[in-house]
Amino acid sequence: MNYSTLEIKYEGFVAHIVLNRPEAMNSMNPAFWTELPAAVRAIDDEAKARVIIISSTGKHFSAGMDLAVFLNMKEDFKGDPSRRAERMRRTVKMLQDSFTAIEEARMPVIGAVQGGAIGGAVDLLSACDMRYCTQDAFFSIKETQIGMTADVGTLQRLPKLIPIGMVKELAYTGRNFAAQEAQQLGFINEIFDDHEQMLSAVTKVAQQIAANSPLAVSGTKTMINYATEHTVSESLDYMATWQAGMFHMEDVFTAMEAQKKQQQPEFPPLHSAVKKIAQ
Amino acid sequence: MNYSTLEIKYEGFVAHIVLNRPEAMNSMNPAFWTELPAAVRAIDDEAKARVIIISSTGKHFSAGMDLAVFLNMKEDFKGDPSRRAERMRRTVKMLQDSFTAIEEARMPVIGAVQGGAIGGAVDLLSACDMRYCTQDAFFSIKETQIGMTADVGTLQRLPKLIPIGMVKELAYTGRNFAAQEAQQLGFINEIFDDHEQMLSAVTKVAQQIAANSPLAVSGTKTMINYATEHTVSESLDYMATWQAGMFHMEDVFTAMEAQKKQQQPEFPPLHSAVKKIAQ
Amino acid sequence: MNYSTLEIKYEGFVAHIVLNRPEAMNSMNPAFWTELPAAVRAIDDEAKARVIIISSTGKHFSAGMDLAVFLNMKEDFKGDPSRRAERMRRTVKMLQDSFTAIEEARMPVIGAVQGGAIGGAVDLLSACDMRYCTQDAFFSIKETQIGMTADVGTLQRLPKLIPIGMVKELAYTGRNFAAQEAQQLGFINEIFDDHEQMLSAVTKVAQQIAANSPLAVSGTKTMINYATEHTVSESLDYMATWQAGMFHMEDVFTAMEAQKKQQQPEFPPLHSAVKKIAQ
Amino acid sequence: MNYSTLEIKYEGFVAHIVLNRPEAMNSMNPAFWTELPAAVRAIDDEAKARVIIISSTGKHFSAGMDLAVFLNMKEDFKGDPSRRAERMRRTVKMLQDSFTAIEEARMPVIGAVQGGAIGGAVDLLSACDMRYCTQDAFFSIKETQIGMTADVGTLQRLPKLIPIGMVKELAYTGRNFAAQEAQQLGFINEIFDDHEQMLSAVTKVAQQIAANSPLAVSGTKTMINYATEHTVSESLDYMATWQAGMFHMEDVFTAMEAQKKQQQPEFPPLHSAVKKIAQ
């Protein structure tokens, strides 16, 4: 498949999605909103990759929503306001779904950020499992400063990631927050000197993860996401039900054997469900 | 669009989906699981229709899951059981999604049943807003009798529709329950003498609904579905937030004016969100 | 306190709120929306009454929202639609609160209906603990027929009271449903020949309840309402925590002693919290 | 194991727990509260039985909580009220756990009632999967009439079983409700002429259930209970996760083969987990 706003590269078990419109500061134009989820879902189902990295090109990670989208909307703000409101509700849900694809992928998704990550870019990053950045990175919940409530995920996911008192300061003011503050808040896992160093280090983390059983890692992602939204008691019950079918003694012995021999273990990949159904 | 397992007819504001494989007792073959949701989602987005009726042809509404699906699966039950389990989990979720499309449609979906509605057919009907049937209709949570736990919606939705003590008797035994018992339990709204009479009466109900503002009806569906899954306090808050944007004074005056003049009111249709995004 | 839309009478431990604008079919005018909750809250806090009956005068229980409210609103539908929407959200929440007062009262609230109970009247009745009516009573979720989604409680509470398939038919069509259908659905507990007979019978039920310990009855209301919104496990835990402080051995012995002597037991009343705080 | 308040009989795959203190109207004395859950849990873990019937002897099913328990408590109502309250909270939780054992058993539990089922007996029955009774059966949430809020499950489980408006009338008044009313409300599945006929019919239902795959039936119970406490979306997801491990193609083929041959299928039993851990 060909994309106009991003590129996909594979390195071993790591799929790398690269935003490649640096000349437009990787702003999120209409094509982007369908291409990103399509790319993530295809990688997920195929399951050749065991980790996904999302990075970007040029000076900035992404300038967020493309201005064209707003101008397009302006045209549209005429006529029956209630039916337009009803359509807008569905439009927002569709845009939100684009980033939910990241959350729903079976494998971890890592965001790697240089320069600015503005508005919609923070929404995207909030849906990733982990976030790493360069020293010069900065972030902004810009929507507030352009007169609107951020609506594609930041306000829904960030409060589960960093202290609420700080989420509010950042969201009410819309001010920039830089790499170091972002790390102290727990939004960023680690800061690197420059883009190259970051990509190299993040790839190592990805490989470390990809060396583990993809079934174990996928279960771990599902369980952690589940736990953030359920009681401990519900989460334990779900865990036990999951484990009933997914625990694979062979994987344990493969891992143990490899550790004894100080080798890399070799685990079979996950299956494609889409192909199976199409059968 | 052309479908191999169903047909779509429009009558005014009513879209009618007709299962049309009577020779195979409208069993749910692989094509059906993608065609039904595609049909529902297309009608929903286009919004020409304000109500959807799902009915069937031949002696029976539907025999449920096609045997071919099971035989296909048999082939597949070899190799690493955990990865197969992981794929099965996703396969089941995809099948479930087929019926969730009914629940997510903006307009009411009515099931009209003659003869047998077996296994998967009960899952489908449970996802409808209302259900009507003929005198000779009967239902069965057949899955239990063929050695498995029903997995595409019956056990999840029926307990919200009829008394739990009876859900359990019907689901544990897998026994047939006929039209009259189904109506007493609240599963069926009304029973009719034969197929023709049923379709004619159900169409009248559909037209009665279609005569109301499609925005008011759509809001009503969303609110009732929301209320079955949230506290009263959460549901009231959601209602107020919905109403803020969706209440349309024009519709109220259109309705009042028409009542005064004893005419049918004319409301504008809902909008397509998909077309808007593709713009 | 004096009310312009209702009257309060006390008979022993039973408080009786009577809507008394029969000439206007007890329509819900602006005054009503503040008077009803004020009346309920005052009776609740004072705790002289152990049951509240809400009944009405004239041919119909209530015609629902007064037309004046809509005309008033029309005037207002100009200018910045978003800020107006924000205000509307809060307005709807305030109107909803009027009926939530019924749900929050410590003592059971019984609705006694004659003739029509239209639109807002169904919202009111849905917030009551129990509903009784006369033979000639009928109900309608009229809002749908006048172009709007019902927004003060019907769609939030009715799905917890009667079968969902029927809630939907009634709400989508807005059609009338009469006493008998309402009873079969579980909305109405019992039907009586006429207004007088109904009030006499409902008063007897109220007295039967008032003869029990008001603390036991109040706990029962709180627990049932809680159970409709929580898991069994959460509800059991809440019950145990409640019982820890509220179980009163004296009441048990008072009750047992009275039963032995075949007398009416005498229980002390609940306390006023408002007075306590004002101390 | 020997019990003083009940007896266990096995008939094929059906375990039958019989309350056997008819001379004391099977009142719930201290021993009963530990014996009943012990019996249920033992049968559950051993998994020889695939259905459990709880019935009783003598004129009445059970008179509920034994008076001795109250007198015992009276003694205790002295000293520091807060610490006593804290202990009472834990005591109530322990009593509640006795009936929760019924809900947690892997196999369906059926209550078979003759004569009176008073107070605690309604709590017990509410925890059963299905309830059947004789013509002369009657029920009462007696706790209200003896000055207390029912605290071992009725108020938590009944609102999920029958219409809320009626739960409230029955719970506020504490009045008796007889077999027929109980059936109309959905509390009772079927009424039989006398005790003998009831036991014979209930045993047949139990055998019908026991003829199905115990894994399919157990999954069905778990799923229905889960669905009553979660959103449809959560329940569907849980279902898919359950099915991933529990779906057993062999059982499906066993069932199909038997149906073809018009024979009773033979399914392997569930396993004991307790024994496994003790290994």
Added chain:
Amino acid sequence: MNYSTLEIKYEGFVAHIVLNRPEAMNSMNPAFWTELPAAVRAIDDEAKARVIIISSTGKHFSAGMDLAVFLNMKEDFKGDPSRRAERMRRTVKMLQDSFTAIEEARMPVIGAVQGGAIGGAVDLLSACDMRYCTQDAFFSIKETQIGMTADVGTLQRLPKLIPIGMVKELAYTGRNFAAQEAQQLGFINEIFDDHEQMLSAVTKVAQQIAANSPLAVSGTKTMINYATEHTVSESLDYMATWQAGMFHMEDVFTAMEAQKKQQQPEFPPLHSAVKKIAQ
């Protein structure tokens, strides 16, 4: 309106509530519990202010609950313990409501703390959106040390603000924690040298927020609070429904225009709902 325990000052779009009983260490006397919520609700409805600052006078922010309240209560601890318990439950709920008013205000509420913030003061601050303090500030969940479980909000809100392991240490011991520890935990956003500097800096933050569209900021507060209590999926859906009515293209263009011209944008204020209803 005149208050005996606090003063309200307006500076542009910032309302400033100042506790002004320094001689009594701004302890929370009976008047305070009604005046604070009255003040907050009035400012909220009037909507002249777009941010609220709560600060205090004298050496300490507040000593928490006034001793008089306890002595008053002592008097009261006689007679029927269960009815007293029932009243106490309602009294506690009313006290809690005083601080919930802060959470429910449409605009951000900022706490600015000097010196000690003891017991009830921590409850108050936990309900604020953000908290800033001076170097000499310290905090204590003092309730534990005076023999009671804190009951007006700290234990309910703090676990959503700072790491649970530390909430527990602080709440179990009741020990003081100073400005710096409070900031490291995420409870405090920033520390300032002295009271004057703090007020000046906090006012600047408030003005920065007030420069944004009040509708965008209010939506942001509502969404973040919602997200802390719901799943991501529910929160996204609520966001889309909110945005349908509240997104205001005019505000976006106002903001963009102002940015181009490097001017302060001018947004219209929110509306009063109370006045509207009283109309």
Added chain:
Amino acid sequence: MNYSTLEIKYEGFVAHIVLNRPEAMNSMNPAFWTELPAAVRAIDDEAKARVIIISSTGKHFSAGMDLAVFLNMKEDFKGDPSRRAERMRRTVKMLQDSFTAIEEARMPVIGAVQGGAIGGAVDLLSACDMRYCTQDAFFSIKETQIGMTADVGTLQRLPKLIPIGMVKELAYTGRNFAAQEAQQLGFINEIFDDHEQMLSAVTKVAQQIAANSPLAVSGTKTMINYATEHTVSESLDYMATWQAGMFHMEDVFTAMEAQKKQQQPEFPPLHSAVKKIAQ
């Protein structure tokens, strides 16, 4: 009672559970899984202790699950996979219950860690109220590295304790994280130079807690745990209901009196519920 895997010591109001199989790095063998919860539950019910410390002996806190358990399991991975899955689900639930006992104890439970805390040890520590460690301590969600999803509590409880982005990095990679990182993340409250110093300091914290009213501390634990799983509104309501029965004016006066006299207050202990029931 005698234990083979741990020892219990009492020091005043502090119970100290010491893992005492240093020669096996305190790995979690079958006996451990029943002894730990038995010990915790006995201490809890007896209520002589007001705080529990769990510490260990030797170089490492615990190596996690004993290898023997896996080998035992291997044997078992034959035969009908679905019934084995069903048993595994129940087995996992039983193992999880062992650590849930820690969460359910009425008194705070403190984990004190030296050296490695690997796999199951992190599950155990996540269930404690607070965690302290020595400088040389390190932690690992080792399960991922041995080919499985951690299943006895880490993935369910850790996301409520430390930033999600870091939980995921640690859980996906399975890498070690040392004392300092653990403290920065909020997992560890404080780090000490060595084992002796840690035990002495942790005992002081425990005594500080034990000096407070055990009822106030127990309520605090219950409320904080409740708040992490419920909305603020539900938590406030639960708090008020708890306080109704548990607030003890005597404790407040005892505390105040002691503070005035600068003495240690003396509070009565909590009661045993088990003994009461057995009465």
